[in-house]
Amino acid sequence: MIRGIRGATTITADQEEFVLAAxxxxxxxxxxxxKVDPESVASVFISVTPDISSAFPAKAIRRFKHWRHVPVMCMQEIPVDESLPFCVRVMMHVNTVKPQKEIHHVYQEKAIKLRPDLTMEDKS
Structure with missing residues (x-):
């Protein structure tokens, strides 16, 4: 079965090194x-808010050993008024037998406010 693992983070400025590091x-x-094995990953979608244009965040995944053949695609988020600026979001599609409640979604930096309910689950 394929499950989605969500994640999001923010950067402080649109600079390539910030995009890739975050x-x-x-x-x-x-x-x-x-505990993701790259062989179990079907695909990874990465979106950025319209204020990020200095780099393709997918370049960061190429830094990981054995992730060379994982299909990755970058795209731009819908420009919704008052949405979180400088935000990178990830949706990783993984083949797993884990139930939904055992998937750990990750929110960092200012993106924590996007899903505080999921962030608090991981801390309890």
């Missing part, structure tokens, strides 16, 4: 908390 930290935590 995306790498987010992916590392998503992978670690969910």
């Amino acid at each position: 995306t790498q930290r987010l992916l590392e935590e998503m992978i670690e908390k969910n």
Whole structure:
């Protein structure tokens, strides 16, 4: 069965090194908390808010050993008024037998406010 693992983070400015570093930290935590093997990953979608244009955050996933063949796609978020600025969101599709309640979604930096209910679950 394929399950989605969600994650989001924010950066302080639209600079390539910020985009890649924040995306790498987010992916590392998503992978670690969910014990993700790259062979089990069907695809990864990464979206950014319209104020991010300095880099493709998908470049960060290429830094991980054995992730070279994982299909990754970047896209732009819908520009909703008053949405969280400088935000990178990830949706990782993973083949797993884990039930939904055992999937650990990861929210970092200012993105914690997007899903505080999920962030609090991981801390309890």
